[in-house]
Structure formats: C-alpha cells, structure tokens
Amino acid sequence: MNICNACRYCEGHCAVFPAMEMRLSFGAGDLAYLANLCHDCRACYQHCQYAPPHEFAVNLPRVLSEVRSLSYEDTAWPRAFGRLYRANGLAVGIITAIVLATFVTGAVVLADPAALWGVNRGVGSFYAVIPHNVMVVLFGAAFGLAMIALGVATVRFWRGMGAGVATSGENIGTGPCVAASARALHDAATLRYLDGGGDGCTYPGEAPSMARRWFHHLTAYGFLLCFAATCVATLYHYGLGIEAPYAVTSVPVVLGILGGIGLIVGPIGLLWLRHVADPVPADPGREGMDAAFIFLLLATSITGLALLALRETAAMGLLLTVHLGIVMGLFVTLPYGKFVHGFLRLAALARYAIEKKRGQAL
Ligand code: SF4
Ligand code: SF4
DSSP, rough: HHHHHOOOOTTTTHHHHHHHHSSSOHOOOOOOOHHHOOOOOOHHHTTOTTTSSSTTOHHHHHHHHHHHHHHHHOSSGGGGGGGGGTTTTHHHHHHHHHHHHHHHHHHHSSOOOHHHSSSEEETTTTHHSOOOHHHHHHHHHHHHHHHHHHHHHHHHHHTTOOBBBBBTSOOOOOOOOOHHHHHHHHHHTTTTTTTTTOOOOOOOSSSSHHHHHHHHHHHHHHHHHHHHHHHHHHHIIIOOOOSSSTTTTTTHHHHHHHHHHHHHHHHHHHHHHHSSSOOOOOOOGGGGHHHHHHHHHHHHHHHHHHHTTTTSSTTHHHHHHHHHHHHHHHHHHHHTTTTHHHHHHHHHHHHHHHHHHHHHOO
C-alpha cells in the first residue's frame, strides 16, 4: 500500500487509489475497505512497473483479494461460521450435497410415488410432490436467515471500516447518507469500476476487455430476474389465487426463462474467463469460493429450465426435487460464500461516495 500510495500511477483505474490517497496510514479497517472497493479488474497488475519479476513484487489484486476473504470471515454471523470461508469451495460443495441428498431422500420417503414418478399435469402437480406450505416454511426460513446473516455482516463491515469518526475529528455518521447510497447503488449496478479505467479489464490477459463485465451483468441480472419471477409467482399464489405451474407466456415464467438464460450464459462465460486467466494476480485461496458459487448458480438455472421443459413428463417429480434441493443449498450458503461480496462492496462504495463528497483527509 505504501509503495502504491507513493507511486500513484494507477489512480485513474478505479476507486481504490483515490481512496488510498486520502489516507496516510492503513489500519485493518482501511485495508478491508480498500479490499472491498477492488473489483479485481487487474489493470493495476498489468500496468505496474513494480510487479513480479521486479524485486518489489507488487501484486495488488492478489493482496486485496486475500484481505477481502479475511473481511468476509471476520464479519460472518454467527462468528463461528466464518471458518466456512476457509476451503470455501469444499464447504459449499459438502453443504449443498447434504441438502440435496436430504431433499431427494425426503421426497422418495414422504411423497406419493404416483406424484413423484408419474406423469402429472395441471394445477397443483408441483405441490403433490412437495406441499406448498412445506416449501414456504423451508425456503422462507432459509432466505430469512440468510438475509439476517448478510445484514449483520454488512453492519459489522461498516462499523469495522471506522465509518463513524474520521481521524480529522469530523463525524461522518453511522450510516450512509441517501445520496451516497444512491451513488453506490449506481456504481454497483453498472459495475463502474470493472472497466480498468475505461478500456476494460485486463482480464483474462493483458488486452483490455469488457467480457468480464458483461458476463457478470448477465449473471447478476439473471439472478435478479429469477428472484423477481419467484416474487411474482408468490403474488399470483396469494394475491390472485392462481397456483403453479404457470403458462409459458405468464409473467413469472417469462421472467424465469430470461433470468435462467442469463444465469447460464453469464456463469459459463465467467468460468471460461477464469480458466484462461493469468493465474499470477489471482488469489489461489479464493478459487474454490468463486467457482463453487458460479457452479451453484449454473446448477440452479439448468435444473430450473430443465424442469420447465420437462414438467409434463414423468421426470417432473425428480427434477422439481433436485431443483429445489439445489436452490436450498444456494440459500443456505448465501451468507457464507461469494454472494457476500455484493453486500460488502456496496457498503464500501457508499463509504467511498461519502469520502469523495466530503474530500476528507483521513
Ligand atoms: S500497482 Fe504499481 S504502478 Fe500501480 S500505483 Fe501501485 S506501485 Fe504504482
Ligand atoms: S485490480 Fe482493478 S479494481 Fe482492484 S485495485 Fe487494481 S485497478 Fe483497482
């Protein structure tokens, strides 16, 4: 950090460098803040005159990635679950496998064999396999707990950044102001800093490219569309009294199809970029975490679209069970994997918007 703060060659690449330049020293909270501002575009590695094989061996993307992982572990709720960030790919894989096996076993033991293995069409066919109330209780509880855990992690991170009082003595408040939140949301939604300063990331190699930004957009917005599909389906069920399965042309299914396609193309693109990327600026400790989350999203979308395509065949019962098992695995591991980066990055971007606005010398 001190080398970069003296050099400042990369200050046009992203928010990390201007935020760094507002500081004269770097405590743990500052490092966690800078690490979560970093989008890992790797421009500062490819453009660095002090990168390996130079004796300084400056490798900022890798160092910030390591600090980022530690910040996830430090802010986890409950605290003991922070250990899940170590060997995260293995942990997420094992948890998902257990959840999936439980769903399949539960369906085989408890469901009506005719509903599980037979051809069932029309209203209520899904709920003959797994009752609607069971789905609501299980997924409502898992999603609610995940949101609580992510909320606590974000608050801990915000407080850990030293967001309350600047070293100049000026109190900047305990929460982001509305304008800062709006700025942060805009920067996160557009991936403003995943462009290497304008030309694109130097990812997967030295040549600037917007590929990662587009694949990330497809993944993130695909996820949001699938979430929107679930919300609209819930409205159909409780508000309009219309039970699934819905017509292919209905709003929830159209949203689900569009989201599912995004969640296939985006993750495959991200996996391909990871496969061909220069490994030197990458943090080997993060590989499993990133890959596990991407594979989980991919499995969710593939099984969801397969269920849609085969919902009027004898495969529907098992496909529904497998899809819901994978979605439950995703929900359970949301606060203890890659998904947390969205929350902490948003908080870091809000902090940066506040600092930028006030032009503080921290
Ligand atoms: S990454 Fe290298 S070139 Fe960029 S500011 Fe740091 S030391 Fe300078
Ligand atoms: S990797 Fe990209 S986002 Fe991260 S510090 Fe370097 S230039 Fe900034």
